[in-house]
Amino acid sequence: MFRFLTAGESHGQCLTALVEGIPAGLKINLDEINRQMARRQKGYGRGGRMSIETDKVDILSGVRFGETMGDPITLRVVNKDWENWTDRMSVMGTPTWTKVTAARPGHADYVGIKKYNREDIRDILERSSARETAARVAAGAVARQFLEACGIKIVSHVINIGGVKANTDNIDYANLQPNDSDLNCNDAQAEAKMREAIRDAGQAGDTLGGTFEVVVQNMPIGVGSHIQWDKRLDMQLAGAMMSIQAIKGVEIGDGFDYANHPGSQLHDEMFYNEDKTVYRKTNHAGGIEGGMSNGEPIIVRACMKPIPTLMTPLHSIDIESKQEVLACKERSDVCAVQAASVVGEAMVALAITKAMIDKFGSDCMVDVLQNLQAYNKRIKG
Ligand SMILES: Cc1cc2nc3c(=O)[nH]c(=O)nc-3n(C[C@H](O)[C@H](O)[C@H](O)COP(=O)(O)O)c2cc1C
Numbered sequence: 001m002f003r004f005l006t007a008g009e010s011h012g013q014c015l016t017a018l019v020e021g022i023p024a025g026l027k028i029n030l031d032e033i034n035r036q037m038a039r040r041q042k043g044y045g046r047g048g049r050m051s052i053e054t055d056k057v058d059i060l061s062g063v064r065f066g067e068t069m070g071d072p073i074t075l076r077v078v079n080k081d082w083e084n085w086t087d088r089m090s091v092m093g094t095p096t097w098t099k100v101t102a103a104r105p106g107h108a109d110y111v112g113i114k115k116y117n118r119e120d121i122r123d124i125l126e127r128s129s130a131r132e133t134a135a136r137v138a139a140g141a142v143a144r145q146f147l148e149a150c151g152i153k154i155v156s157h158v159i160n161i162g163g164v165k166a167n168t169d170n171i172d173y174a175n176l177q178p179n180d181s182d183l184n185c186n187d188a189q190a191e192a193k194m195r196e197a198i199r200d201a202g203q204a205g206d207t208l209g210g211t212f213e214v215v216v217q218n219m220p221i222g223v224g225s226h227i228q229w230d231k232r233l234d235m236q237l238a239g240a241m242m243s244i245q246a247i248k249g250v251e252i253g254d255g256f257d258y259a260n261h262p263g264s265q266l267h268d269e270m271f272y273n274e275d276k277t278v279y280r281k282t283n284h285a286g287g288i289e290g291g292m293s294n295g296e297p298i299i300v301r302a303c304m305k306p307i308p309t310l311m312t313p314l315h316s317i318d319i320e321s322k323q324e325v326l327a328c329k330e331r332s333d334v335c336a337v338q339a340a341s342v343v344g345e346a347m348v349a350l351a352i353t354k355a356m357i358d359k360f361g362s363d364c365m366v367d368v369l370q371n372l373q374a375y376n377k378r379i380k381g
């Protein structure tokens with residue numbers, strides 16, 4: 001059993017993640033965790049907050065002398081900005097700060113206020129903020145280290161920002177490499193145009209969304225199951241991806257394009273190599289058939305809506321005065337698709353880790369790796 005939870009507010013003292021079920025005996029590389037944290041903070045179009053924070057993870061439990069013990073792992077990311085918010089975010093005492101009352105269309109503000117019976121929108125926006133994704137990337141970075149010990153790699157790339165599309169013809173998904181570019185895009189020409197689009201949107205007080213792909217490489221066959229709805233790997237991946245703030249669409253493989261062509265053009269035909277191992281010439285299925293990994297790279301595509309906080313605010317309502325007003329202008333990102341792609345990698349890593357642990361066990365790495373090896377041997381035979 002593998003699970004994780006996060007806690008913390010955007011301008012509170014810290015964010016935490018509690019990760020349970022990582023097997024004992026996994027070597028943890030803290031520098032690598034922090035490298036993932038830094039990747040999430042990059043990206044042209046991020047707001048002022050990113051120049052305040054330098055996200056670093058403290059491991060508070062579950063790891064001893066660099067190795068997991070099988071215990072729950074607690075990860076903490078301190079919010080440097082907390083110091084500037086102690087008046088507004090004090091744990092005890094009486095509020096001295098003006099309430100936020102003008103709801104932002106597209107954010108959690110209005111519905112949250114109603115549902116939780118609050119008068120200050122800050123009580124909602126602090127937790128609905130995607131600052132929370134820092135804790136997910138920390139948890140995901142631990143999961144990635146488990147997956148890498150099992151030989152599995154996860155990469156992503158941005159393929160569309162605000163309608164500017166990267167060239168995605170002839171991508172070799174099995175060998176797609178991580179890139180360090182500003183927008184996590186492999187097409188330099190498209191990336192330059194994406195930057196222009198983000199700059200123009202920012203100057204107009206507007207925001208942009210986009211699309212990215214997360215790819216899982218070297219995935220063993222048969223992880224997930226057709227037996228029950230909640231064991232299907234595609235369901236677990238889609239849920240994980242949809243749980244990210246502002247993600248509004250998820251596709252596996254050809255996804256919505258399946259609707260446009262007949263089956264004869266889309267199902268991935270099977271062939272035998274000389275040694276009778278099976279191979280495919282195509283991967284329309286995106287590495288999953290019948291809710292199980294089929295050994296091809298898993299391709300999960302996600303669409304992020306434009307950021308809801310606009311510097312040229314939208315028409316909205318004030319929950320206190322009951323007047324029609326302009327939405328509140330919190331400091332904000334113009335575009336965060338690159339950051340979302342890093343969060344997407346983390347969520348995919350966490351979902352794949354859960355499915356791998358369901359299949360190969362979670363007590364200790366020696367058992368997991370032996371189980372995986374024996375299983376691979378049987379499958380190949
Ligand atoms: C990495 C990342 C950064 C984000 N930055 C902002 C931001 O600066 N301002 C904002 O209003 N929304 C931002 N969002 C989106 C909101 O958090 C999100 O739209 C909101 O929580 C409502 O949830 P929903 O869009 O899923 O309905 C960001 C999302 C992600 C994934």
Ligand SMILES: C=C(O[C@@H]1CC(C(=O)O)=C[C@@H](OP(=O)(O)O)[C@H]1O)C(=O)O
Binds near residue numbers: 010132332339
């Ligand atoms: C803080 C992060 O993202 C935040 C997500 C966010 C929102 O409403 O989702 C609003 C902004 O926060 P602030 O109001 O402090 O500027 C973003 O910066 C982060 O990614 O670390």
